[in-house]
Amino acid sequence: MSKLILNKINKLQDQIEQDVYGWTWYLITDHFKVEEITDLTKIQIDEVVEICDQFTIDLFETENRQPSEAETLIAYSLRSVVREWGYDNDDDELQDY
Numbered sequence: 001m002s003k004l005i006l007n008k009i010n011k012l013q014d015q016i017e018q019d020v021y022g023w024t025w026y027l028i029t030d031h032f033k034v035e036e037i038t039d040l041t042k043i044q045i046d047e048v049v050e051i052c053d054q055f056t057i058d059l060f061e062t063e064n065r066q067p068s069e070a071e072t073l074i075a076y077s078l079r080s081v082v083r084e085w086g087y088d089n090d091d092d093e094l095q096d097y
Contacts (some may be wrong), residue, residue, distance in 0.1 A: 017073060024077040037081055038088045045085045049097065052078040 025037060032044050040048070056075050059067040067075075079097055086094025 017077075020070070020073040021077045021080060024074060024081055028081060037085050040085060042089075042091075045082060045094065048078065048085075049082055049094070052082060 028040070028048060029035065029037065032040055034040055034044075052075065055071075055078065059065075059071050059075060082094050082097045085091070086097060
């Protein structure tokens with residue numbers, strides 16, 4: 001009998017990241033009632049930045065707390081959405097967020 005081999009873990013990681021990004025994207029576009037992230041106004045994306053910053057602080061700077069992998073992926077995904085908006089709107093500050 002052959003051994004069970006765990007392979008294609010990178011593909012699984014990519015799929016999980018895509019799922020979390022899609023979840024984050026939908027959460028934001030649904031909340032602000034827009035079709036695309038690029039449809040957000042500067043005020044709206046600033047609200048997303050504020051939420052992301054607070055979420056990140058709560059996750060990584062709370063004493064005796066280890067964030068879950070899902071929370072870490074959500075923080076990463078929120079930042080990706082903000083950077084995407086920054087690139088689409090020529091906002092240098094948010095491109096490097």
